[in-house]
Amino acid sequence: MIRSALMGCLVATLALGGCHREEQHAEEPVSFPVTSPLRRSTDLTQAYVARIRAIQHVDLRALERGYLQDTFVDEGQRVKRGDKMFQIQQSVYQAEWHKAKAELDRTKVELGNAKMLADKNIVSPNELALARANNDRAKAELELAATHRGLTLIRAPFDGIMGTLQARRGSLLSEGDTLTTLADNSKVWVYFNVSETEYLDLQAHHGTNTKPAVKLMLANGQVYKHPGHVETIIADFNPENGTVPFRATFPNPEGLLRHGETGKVLMTLPVKDALLVPKKATFDVLDKKYVYVVDDQHVVKSRRITVSAEQTQLFLVASGLTEKDRIVVEGIRKIHDGSVIAPAFEKPLDVISHLNVPAE
Numbered sequence: 001m002i003r004s005a006l007m008g009c010l011v012a013t014l015a016l017g018g019c020h021r022e023e024q025h026a027e028e029p030v031s032f033p034v035t036s037p038l039r040r041s042t043d044l045t046q047a048y049v050a051r052i053r054a055i056q057h058v059d060l061r062a063l064e065r066g067y068l069q070d071t072f073v074d075e076g077q078r079v080k081r082g083d084k085m086f087q088i089q090q091s092v093y094q095a096e097w098h099k100a101k102a103e104l105d106r107t108k109v110e111l112g113n114a115k116m117l118a119d120k121n122i123v124s125p126n127e128l129a130l131a132r133a134n135n136d137r138a139k140a141e142l143e144l145a146a147t148h149r150g151l152t153l154i155r156a157p158f159d160g161i162m163g164t165l166q167a168r169r170g171s172l173l174s175e176g177d178t179l180t181t182l183a184d185n186s187k188v189w190v191y192f193n194v195s196e197t198e199y200l201d202l203q204a205h206h207g208t209n210t211k212p213a214v215k216l217m218l219a220n221g222q223v224y225k226h227p228g229h230v231e232t233i234i235a236d237f238n239p240e241n242g243t244v245p246f247r248a249t250f251p252n253p254e255g256l257l258r259h260g261e262t263g264k265v266l267m268t269l270p271v272k273d274a275l276l277v278p279k280k281a282t283f284d285v286l287d288k289k290y291v292y293v294v295d296d297q298h299v300v301k302s303r304r305i306t307v308s309a310e311q312t313q314l315f316l317v318a319s320g321l322t323e324k325d326r327i328v329v330e331g332i333r334k335i336h337d338g339s340v341i342a343p344a345f346e347k348p349l350d351v352i353s354h355l356n357v358p359a360e
Contacts, residue, residue: 029342033329034294037321038276038348044309044316047217047264048192048246054259055249056158056184062173063151064088071169079156079182086179088152097145104138111135160184161255183259188252190216190228192265193243199233205270214248215266223266226251230267271309275317276348278355281329282315291321292328292335300328300339313355 062068070087073079114131117123163181167173194202202212211231216224228250237244248265250257282289282305289307292300305320321327326343328335329351335341 029298029340030334031342031344032331032335033346033351034326034341034343035278035281035329035346035348035351036326037317037323038352039273039323040276041270041272042274042276042311042316043268044271044274044311045266045268046198046309047266048194050190050192050216050248050263050265052257052259052261052263053189053191054160054183054185055187055189056160057181057259058157059181060085060154060157060179062086062088062167062175062177062179063154064093064148064173065175066090066092066152066173068167068169068171068173068179071165073162073180075162075165075180077162079160079162081156081158083156084153085156086154088154088173090149090152093145093149093152097142097149100138100142100145104135104142107131107135107138154179156182158182158184159186161258185252185255185257185259188250188257188259190248190250190263190265192246192248193238193241194246194267196237196242196244198269199244201269201271202267212267216248216250217264217266219261219263224250224257224263226253271316275321275323276311276314276352277305277317277321277327278329278351279310279313279315281327281332283332289315292332293321294326294328294341294343298340298343300335300337300341302337314352 066088068086069089072084072086079085111131111134114123114128118125118128160182161184163183165180166178173179211229214228214230216228218224228248230246230248232247234245234247246265277291282291284290288304290302290304293303294300303320305315306318307315308318309316326345328341328343329346
C-alpha cells in the first residue's frame with residue numbers, strides 16, 4: 001500500500017512538472033523582425049493630372065460666302081500641307097475676276113493712247129498721270145478679285161489629322177463658318193500644374209536651365225513608351241490654388257496621342273531627409289495608418305502615423321515616428337496591442353535592400 005501511494009505521488013509530481021514546463025514554453029515570446037525608420041534623402045515620383053494638346057490645333061473656316069461645292073477629305077484623315085480640302089462655289093468670284101480683267105485691259109488701252117498723245121504734246125501730263133492711275137487701280141481690282149476667287153479653295157495649312165466635318169456638300173456658308181479642325185500631333189504638349197513647394201525644390205535640384213525628364217501615364221494605366229521633357233514653365237502662379245502650369249513635350253511617332261486626351265505626368269522630385277518605413281510594416285484602421293512600435297520591455301503598441309507620400313515599397317512618414325523608434329516589419333497580423341515579442345532587429349538599409357528599392 002505504501003509503495004502504491006509513493007508511486008502515485010511520483011506520477012502526480014511528474015505530471016505537475018510537465019504541465020508547468022508546457023506553460024512556461026507557451027509563454028516564451030515569439031521572435032519578430034524589427035527595424036527602425038530610415039532617414040535619408042530620396043527621389044519621389046509624383047503624378048499630376050495632365051491635359052494633352054497637339055502642337056498645332058486650328059479651326060478651318062470659310063473665308064468667303066457661298067455654297068460648299070466639294071469636300072476632298074474625310075473625318076480622321078491624315079492630310080499633307082497644301083492638300084485640297086474644301087471648294088466653295090466660285091461662280092460669282094470668277095465673274096468678278098473676268099470683270100476686273102476686262103477693266104484692266106480697257107485701262108491699258110487708255111494708258112497707251114495717253115502716252116502716244118502725250119509724246120506729241122496733244123494731252124497734258126496730268127491726263128497721262130490720270131490714265132496711269134486708272135490702270136494701277138484696275139490692276140489692284142484684278143488682284144483682289146483673284147484673291148477672293150483663290151479663297152474659295154481651302155487647302156491644308158500644315159500636315160495633320162482631320163477633325164469632325166461641320167459642314168456638308170451643298171451647305172450655304174457665311175464668312176467665318178467653321179468647316180472642321182486640323183491637328184498636328186507629330187509631337188504633343190502636355191500641361192500639368194505643380195505646387196509652389198515642388199516647383200522650388202525642382203529648381204533647386206535641377207537648376208533653372210535644365211529640362212527634367214518626365215513620363216506619361218495614359219488613361220488605361222499604361223506608361224507611354226516615349227519619355228518627354230519639361231520645356232516651358234508658365235510665367236505666373238495661380239493665386240487661387242498656389243500652382244504654376246508646366247508644359248512637357250512628348251514625341252508621338254506612332255500617332256497614339258491625340259488632342260484632348262487626358263493622363264498623368266510622372267515627374268521625379270527630390271525629397272530631403274525623408275523618413276521612410278516599409279509599406280508591409282503598416283496596417284489600416286478605417287482610413288488611418290498605423291504601425292506596431294516595440295518599447296524597451298519588448299511590448300508592442302500600435303501607433304498612428306501620417307503619410308506624406310509613397311514609393312513602390314515605402315511610405316514617407318510626415319508624423320508619428322522618429323528614426324529612433326523600433327517597429328515590427330513582418331507578422332503584424334499575428335500580434336496586437338500589449339503583445340510581448342522577442343525582437344530580431346534588422347538594420348533599416350538591410351530591410352529596404354530586400355524591397356527592391358533602387359539605391360541612392
